[in-house]
Amino acid sequence: MAQGFSPAYEVLPGRATVGVAAVALFLAVWELAPRLGIVDPFFTSLPSRVLLAGVEVASAGTLAHDAAVSLTEFVTGFALALAVAVPLGLLLGAFPILRDLIDPPVMALYATPQLALLPIFVLWLGIGMGSKIAVVFLGAAIPIVVNTMAGVRQVDRALVLAARSFCATRRDVFVRVILPASLPAVMIGIRLGVSRAILGVVVAEMYVSQDGIGNQIMRLGSAFRVDRLLVYVLLVSAFGLAMTTLVRKMEERVA
Amino acid sequence: MRARSVMLGALSFAVILAVWELVSRAGWISPFFISRPTMIAAALGQAARSGDLAHSVWVSLREFGVGFGAAVVVGLVLGVAAGWFPIVEYAIDPFIWFVYSAPLVAFYPLFVLWLGLGPGTVIAISFLLSVTPIAVNTLTGIRNVSPTLRLAARSFGARPHDVLWKVALPASVPMIAAGLRLGIGRALTGVVIAELFVPSGGLGSSIAYNGGLLRTTEMLASLMVIVVLGVLCTQALSAVESHVDSWRTGPGL
Numbered sequence: 001m002a003q004g005f006s007p008a009y010e011v012l013p014g015r016a017t018v019g020v021a022a023v024a025l026f027l028a029v030w031e032l033a034p035r036l037g038i039v040d041p042f043f044t045s046l047p048s049r050v051l052l053a054g055v056e057v058a059s060a061g062t063l064a065h066d067a068a069v070s071l072t073e074f075v076t077g078f079a080l081a082l083a084v085a086v087p088l089g090l091l092l093g094a095f096p097i098l099r100d101l102i103d104p105p106v107m108a109l110y111a112t113p114q115l116a117l118l119p120i121f122v123l124w125l126g127i128g129m130g131s132k133i134a135v136v137f138l139g140a141a142i143p144i145v146v147n148t149m150a151g152v153r154q155v156d157r158a159l160v161l162a163a164r165s166f167c168a169t170r171r172d173v174f175v176r177v178i179l180p181a182s183l184p185a186v187m188i189g190i191r192l193g194v195s196r197a198i199l200g201v202v203v204a205e206m207y208v209s210q211d212g213i214g215n216q217i218m219r220l221g222s223a224f225r226v227d228r229l230l231v232y233v234l235l236v237s238a239f240g241l242a243m244t245t246l247v248r249k250m251e252e253r254v255a
Numbered sequence: 256m257r258a259r260s261v262m263l264g265a266l267s268f269a270v271i272l273a274v275w276e277l278v279s280r281a282g283w284i285s286p287f288f289i290s291r292p293t294m295i296a297a298a299l300g301q302a303a304r305s306g307d308l309a310h311s312v313w314v315s316l317r318e319f320g321v322g323f324g325a326a327v328v329v330g331l332v333l334g335v336a337a338g339w340f341p342i343v344e345y346a347i348d349p350f351i352w353f354v355y356s357a358p359l360v361a362f363y364p365l366f367v368l369w370l371g372l373g374p375g376t377v378i379a380i381s382f383l384l385s386v387t388p389i390a391v392n393t394l395t396g397i398r399n400v401s402p403t404l405r406l407a408a409r410s411f412g413a414r415p416h417d418v419l420w421k422v423a424l425p426a427s428v429p430m431i432a433a434g435l436r437l438g439i440g441r442a443l444t445g446v447v448i449a450e451l452f453v454p455s456g457g458l459g460s461s462i463a464y465n466g467g468l469l470r471t472t473e474m475l476a477s478l479m480v481i482v483v484l485g486v487l488c489t490q491a492l493s494a495v496e497s498h499v500d501s502w503r504t505g506p507g508l
Contacts, residue, residue: 018345026350043368100263105271111485113444116459116478118451119466123474124288195356202358203448207463214361221364233361240356 045226050234053227062216067235069212073129074201077136081193084137085144086186092145093152093182094174103149110146114138114196115203122208132204132212139200140193144186151185152178187251194243202236290472298476312480315446315457318374322381323442330386330438331431334393338427339419344394355387360448367453376453381445385438392434396427432496439488447481458484 027047034041041049057063092099092106117138121131155178163177205214213232220229272292278284279291286294302308337344359380366376400423408422450459458477465473 013342013345015341015345015348018342019349022346023349043365097263100260101267104264104267108482108486111440111489112482113440113447113485115444115451116447116462116481119462119474120471120478123466123469123471199358199360203360203451206360207451214358217358217361221361224364224368226365229361229364233357236361237353237357240358241352244356 042224043226045230049227050230053225054231054234057228057231066211066213066216069129070201070205070214073132073204073212074136074197076129077133077200078140078193078197080133080137081140081144081197082190085141085189085193086148089145089148089186089189090152090179090182093149094178099149106142106145109138110142114142115200118204118207121204127208127210132201132209135200135204136197139196140190143192143196144189147189147192148182148186151182151189154185155181183254184251187247187254191244191247191251194247195240198236198240198243287469287471290475294472295476295479298472299479302473302476308480311456311458311461311477312484314374314455315450315459316484318377318381318450318455318457319442319446321374322378322445323385323439325378326382326385326389326438326442327435329382330389330434331393333386334390334431334434335397335419335424337390338394338397338423344398347390351387351391354383355391359383359445360452363449363452372453374455377446377449377455377457380449381442384445385442388437388441389431389434392430392437393427396430396434397423399430400426428500432492432500436489436492436496439492440485443481443485443488 030044031047033039034044034046092102115135118131118135121134125131125134159177159181160173163173168176201212202214202217205212206218207214209215209218213236217229217232220232275289276291276293279286279289299308333343333347337347362383363376363380366379370376370379404422404426405418408418413421446457447459447462449455450457451463454460454464458481461477462474462481465471465477
């Protein structure tokens with residue numbers, strides 16, 4: 001791929017080796033700098049302390065409860081978003097009049113950070129799960145609608161005309177041509193939606209809540225327990241990475 | 256066709272505002288929850304006259320400008336370096352993935368420790384949120400430049416840095432523009448989210464402050480300003496994009 005202009009390409013070490021080495025170097029500097037007194041560990045903590053804090057958090061027993069609350073909010077909001085956004089995106093893609101009417105407000109919401117609506121949702125739905133589910137729903141639904149709509153519009157007209165020439169009904173065209181052809185775009189929307197939904201859960205719980213992962217992060221942050229805070233942050237990151245990888249795998253299936 | 260779209264779009268906003276005003280005036284939903292467009296307009300007018308509006312817009316835009324500006328510079332440099340030298344890509348890959356998937360807002364207590372309870376923290380979160388898509392897209396753009404173009408340039412005696420500046424970078428404009436588009440959205444999100452937590456005097460802080468006092472009208476007024484800013488940013492980028500990419504004649508590579 002890159003041969004011809006990068007002569008040293010062949011002898012370079014591999015991706016995994018360099019990646020592991022870079023992370024190891026980062027961890028070593030992070031561990032050693034506070035130990036040598038270059039930075040105050042109060043500000044940065046140390047990898048070894050984060051590891052210990054991880055064991056503490058795992059054995060404390062509150063993690064399961066908080067994770068269950070956050071996961072419930074995520075799953076409920078995301079399921080609602082899928083149920084509403086995919087059909088809406090298909091409708092908007094298929095009917096130009098509907099699109100002209102509904103596209104401008106949707107686009108305005110798409111260009112806006114939807115999390116700015118969080119204080120309004122708290123006012124409407126309270127500090128419990130309702131406001132978090134609403135934030136997840138909106139954060140996931142908007143990119144799914146926009147991408148589904150774009151997917152339907154990008155379906156090759158030749159395919160549609162070919163199907164019509166072979167006497168396919170409008171319903172056949174929709175189910176057998178338009179749906180499968182727009183599926184990759186729907187998946188892109190879902191992937192964007194997943195990361196926005198996860199951020200939404202955490203931010204909403206940090207803003208105001210009684211339990212959940214974001215609530216713990218807020219408490220630990222206010223108490224400046226950097227080591228435990230990082231444990232929760234790493235957990236959410238791992239969850240985000242796992243979900244994105246899952247959706248990518250599904251994308252490869254449908255593409 | 257175009258005129259019809261614009262008309263229907265305007266009609267759609269008009270209907271939303273009219274229904275909102277009606278529902279609120281008729282008392283079907285208490286104005287305490289949804290306020291109403293005329294009250295929001297009045298609040299905006301008052302904020303504009305007193306200078307509060309200009310101040311909070313200025314604070315937020317400055318944070319956005321510094322955070323996004325730094326993200327563009329760092330993202331482009333990292334992206335070009337990683338696209339040109341595979342070893343750089345391998346080394347930064349794990350960190351990019353972490354920053355991409357971590358809930359960065361969770362770091363705000365740390366940023367407050369390091370940078371204080373003010374614009375510095377907001378800028379840091381905005382920067383971190385927007386730098387990753389810019390770096391990743393630049394990297395992908397440079398990496399995927401057609402080998403034929405590179406070889407052709409080399410055959411005509413171009414040196415490696417000529418290939419970078421005159422072939423690889425111009426050919427990556429669409430990818431880089433897509434990264435900037437994602438980055439702008441995320442930078443704006445970063446500013447607003449961070450301001451919900453950090454009282455910086457910007458628009459997000461105004462939403463959080465008025466939300467705490469249950470002043471729905473003022474809260475929605477700030478939200479409207481954020482919506483307008485978001486739409487303007489996106490439009491501005493489309494204009495820049497078509498200008499920078501105007502040399503491209505065919506339907507893409």
